[in-house]
Amino acid sequence: MHKLNFVMTFAEENYLKAIFHLELESQGEVSTNAIAESMETKPSSVTDMVQKLAEKKMLVYKRYKGAQLTEKGRKIAADVIRKHRLWEVFLVEKLNFHWDEVHDIAEQLEHIKSEELINRLDDFLGNPDFDPHGDPIPNEQGVMKRTEKKLLSELKKNQIGICVGVKESSGEFLQYLDKKNISIGTRITVMGKEFFDGSMVIEVQNENFFISKTIADNLYVQTS
Amino acid sequence: MHKLNFVMTFAEENYLKAIFHLELESQGEVSTNAIAESMETKPSSVTDMVQKLAEKKMLVYKRYKGAQLTEKGRKIAADVIRKHRLWEVFLVEKLNFHWDEVHDIAEQLEHIKSEELINRLDDFLGNPDFDPHGDPIPNEQGVMKRTEKKLLSELKKNQIGICVGVKESSGEFLQYLDKKNISIGTRITVMGKEFFDGSMVIEVQNENFFISKTIADNLYVQTS
DNA sequence: TACAACTTTTAGATTAATCTAAATATATTT
DNA sequence: AAATATATTTAGATTAATCTAAAAGTTGTA
Structure with a gap:
């Protein structure tokens, strides 16, 4: 197992996560406006960030055409989502939070950087497949269980x-x-x-x- | 119980924490150079930040004379340290980390903002008085147990x-x-x-x- | 007390992330 | 296809945190 040898900022991770979610809803490229809306930010800010992420090979970007995650970008997004959802399980199962109280805290915890930490947390929680809202938790490889729902x-x-x-x-x-x-x-x-x-x-x-x-x-x- | 109605950045919290530790070692004002050394940064950066923290009434600062935490600043510093040490206990006791592996992860976790979270974590861990290195954990009021050592x-x-x-x-x-x-x-x-x-x-x-x-x-x- | 050594601050840049306003490209509708 | 509407990008500012280099203040010693 080799570590990711680049460091993503919180902002970059949030963009990748948002784009990941948007790709699930609508196939193909994700538009600048869609990203801006989902992140409650301005389209011009999105353009800047998307260009930066394209340079880092996290996504493919064509002017006026939108963005599409690369494998690299998708892996990082899935990892952030994995952390978010595992922490939500922790908050609900171990600290007795209610399922409507955990989102904001998990938004912070999802950016903690330590592979070891998240894998140990996963084990501590009994390797759950779903978070407290029923959303699937990606495994170490970024793959998540699909359910017929x-x-x-x-x-x-x-x-x-x-x-x-x-x-x-x-x-x-x-x-x-x-x-x-x-x-x-x-x-x-x-x-x-x-x-x-x-x-x-x-x-x-x-x-x-x-x-x-x-x-x-x-x-x-x-x-x- | 009323919440702190201002938001500290990670950098600000780190400065308050460093100054808190330095005040324990040497009574009175803490010098710019001492802060810079302990934070591995440049004195000029310290001057900037210390002036900002003085404006926020987190510390008292006199040009060329150094800084001294106010009650407000001391409380926030103690709170960051409380979080750091509680998370260390969690990492060692619950996730079976070794005591030499937890510092860097706790440095990140100490900035997670949620009073509710940290108090529930405290309870979950059995309200420990000391962290895995034997350092005292401040309580909600910022007070820590002193030991004869x-x-x-x-x-x-x-x-x-x-x-x-x-x-x-x-x-x-x-x-x-x-x-x-x-x-x-x-x-x-x-x-x-x-x-x-x-x-x-x-x-x-x-x-x-x-x-x-x-x-x-x-x-x-x-x-x- | 005067100067040298050290400490601290200021001035001016830099980077990341954001914004507003203006310019440009694409899409839709007559 | 031209005109209009919408989407997107660019240009130029702003804020936070940092740095380097230069200026200013403090201290200790000859």
Whole structure:
């Protein structure tokens, strides 16, 4: 095993991570504006950084055409995401944080540099495959487990799904789910579905209640 | 409990920490050169930063006279040190790192910002009073336990001491101690002491061996 | 006390990351 | 295809942290 012999700044790592996520959503190049929006920064700042990352061979960049990660860049992005998600597991499993409280802290911890540290942490946590929001944790090689999952909104009346993750992971949404006793592993039955607006009545732990399509569009479930 | 409503940069925190340590060694103001040396930086850089920290009321600074932490500055420094040492305990106790491997990682972790995190970590670790090198961990209020300790070099022939810490904690020194089976809690008996150069023969776990004064000058022991 | 030696500060540059405003390229719509 | 709208880049500033070189202050000693 040989170490990465270059040092990425926090800012560079954040750009690679953002581009990695954007590539998953839309195939091909990622646009300057898309990056700027996802990072809450200005397009001109993105151009600068993307040019710098292109020089470092972290991505391929063509003026006005957007960016695409190289293997090198993808590996580093996956590594940052690996660290983020492992730390989230640590915070929830070991320090008893709630799943809606860990994001900001993990944003900081993901930049700690030590391969040894993260591999030991991984072992300490029992080599988890998913983080507390159901997102897959890349392994040392940057590979993550894929699961068959669909959105709750795709289920039909009377179908049953097990909650395996969330699409949105804002504090408000997670807190809403908590209030309704929905977390990873929760069994959800679709009792009724309104054609007009896609809203649903679902059963969770013997209780029936109404949810909007927005909610159903942000919950991942697994069906048998 | 109210939060600190200002944000310190990593560089600022490192300066406060360094000045805190220097104040312990020498009473009164800490000189620009002393800070520069301890931080491996240039005096001119120190002047700049010290002026900035003075504006932020973290320390009192008089041109050509050096710096002295205010209560505010001392509190932040103690907090950084608290975090550093708690993370060291975590690394050694939970992730099975060796005491000579944790410093660089803790240097990074000490800047993670979250009061909640560090207090939960403290509880998770069982609210330890000392780090793996025997250094006291400040509590939430910035107060640390003081111990009656002396240098091994102060002991006379036939005196017995329990190792409670190290003055130097460089990797080389800690590795030397490991090789000799000396760690926190180890019982050390002075079998002989040379007046000429202060070197000693000591007994550790039924084995006698020779140590130089340099070694004895960097080991803290507690006598009964 | 005067000068030499040392310490400290100032002035002016540099690098990284960001921004605003202006210029340029691409895309969309008549 | 021309005009308009949108996206992207460039140019020039700004802030934080650092440096080098030069200037200024302090101290110790002959």
